[in-house]
Amino acid sequence: MILGAHLTITAGLAAAMDLCVELGGNTFQFFTRNPRGGKQRDMTDGEIQEGNERRAALGVQALVGHFPYTVNLASPKPDAYRFARDVLYQDLRWGDRIGADVLVVHPGSHVGEGVDAGIERIAGAVRHALDGYAGRTRLLLETMSGQGSEVGYEPGHLRRILEAADWHPALGVCLDSCHLFAAGFDLRTPEGVAGMVETFDRVIGLDRIGCLHLNDSKTPLGSHRDRHELIGRGHLGRAGIRAILENPFIRTLPVVLETPVDDIREYADEIRAVREILAERD
Ligand SMILES: [Zn+2]
Numbered sequence: 044m045i046l047g048a049h050l051t052i053t054a055g056l057a058a059a060m061d062l063c064v065e066l067g068g069n070t071f072q073f074f075t076r077n078p079r080g081g082k083q084r085d086m087t088d089g090e091i092q093e094g095n096e097r098r099a100a101l102g103v104q105a106l107v108g109h110f111p112y113t114v115n116l117a118s119p120k121p122d123a124y125r126f127a128r129d130v131l132y133q134d135l136r137w138g139d140r141i142g143a144d145v146l147v148v149h150p151g152s153h154v155g156e157g158v159d160a161g162i163e164r165i166a167g168a169v170r171h172a173l174d175g176y177a178g179r180t181r182l183l184l185e186t187m188s189g190q191g192s193e194v195g196y197e198p199g200h201l202r203r204i205l206e207a208a209d210w211h212p213a214l215g216v217c218l219d220s221c222h223l224f225a226a227g228f229d230l231r232t233p234e235g236v237a238g239m240v241e242t243f244d245r246v247i248g249l250d251r252i253g254c255l256h257l258n259d260s261k262t263p264l265g266s267h268r269d270r271h272e273l274i275g276r277g278h279l280g281r282a283g284i285r286a287i288l289e290n291p292f293i294r295t296l297p298v299v300l301e302t303p304v305d306d307i308r309e310y311a312d313e314i315r316a317v318r319e320i321l322a323e324r325d
């Protein structure tokens with residue numbers, strides 16, 4: 044199984060590979076730049092090479108980048124939209140250069156303008172980012188909870204963005220168990236998980252799904268609130284986490300934890316908790 048957590052690359056790419064393996068993982072996620080925006084992180088060719096050599100030596104499987112939360116591809120404010128569009132374009136190429144397999148982005152919030160207007164703006168930014176792009180890093184739109192004016196809580200929203208981008212081969216989707224549950228997909232049973240997978244197969248196509256964020260949920264089914272909880276401690280619970288990970292399709296995806304730990308090192312406990320839940324019935 045490809046399992047890890049959201050870490051950081053501020054100490055360098057090679058150091059992040061070490062940390063990933065120390066915590067018991069074989070994949071990890073990191074922000075492409077400071078979560079509150081900021082400038083793109085400089086990385087020399089030497090640092091990238093060292094990181095990728097360490098990656099090969101340690102057997103780190105998937106490298107998952109995440110765009111900053113401040114990037115709102117659906118923003119009606121021209122300055123915010125231009126910033127988001129530029130970051131999407133630049134960080135996709137940067138991610139490809141450093142060897143990321145996928146980059147995950149929240150589709151965005153329409154801030155009162157409506158889902159249709161939001162989708163149109165997101166699609167414009169995605170088309171711009173993929174124009175002339177021939178890299179190997181895939182850009183993944185994340186499934187959202189529908190909190191506030193978020194776009195992307197229905198698979199149909201994501202499909203419309205994919206269609207508007209002419210199903211560019213580098214474009215796909217990242218599932219998030221907390222967001223899906225909050226959006227109304229009951230993932231507490233194997234049947235519920237299979238139903239969700241079947242829906243995404245029909246609407247998006249499973250070959251487009253490139254990653255799973257595994258988070259428990261502090262809030263109930265259909266709450267449309269984005270509140271992650273530690274593994275097994277929320278409304279999904281241990282049975283839900285097990286149902287999700289025992290799904291044969293889900294098992295093929297890189298799985299990244301974004302649960303609310305106080306210190307990044309506590310992800311060792313979270314990774315262990317996942318393995319224990321899976322071992323209960325193996
Ligand atoms: Zn997520």
Ligand SMILES: [Zn+2]
Binds near residue numbers: 221270
């Ligand atoms: Zn979330």
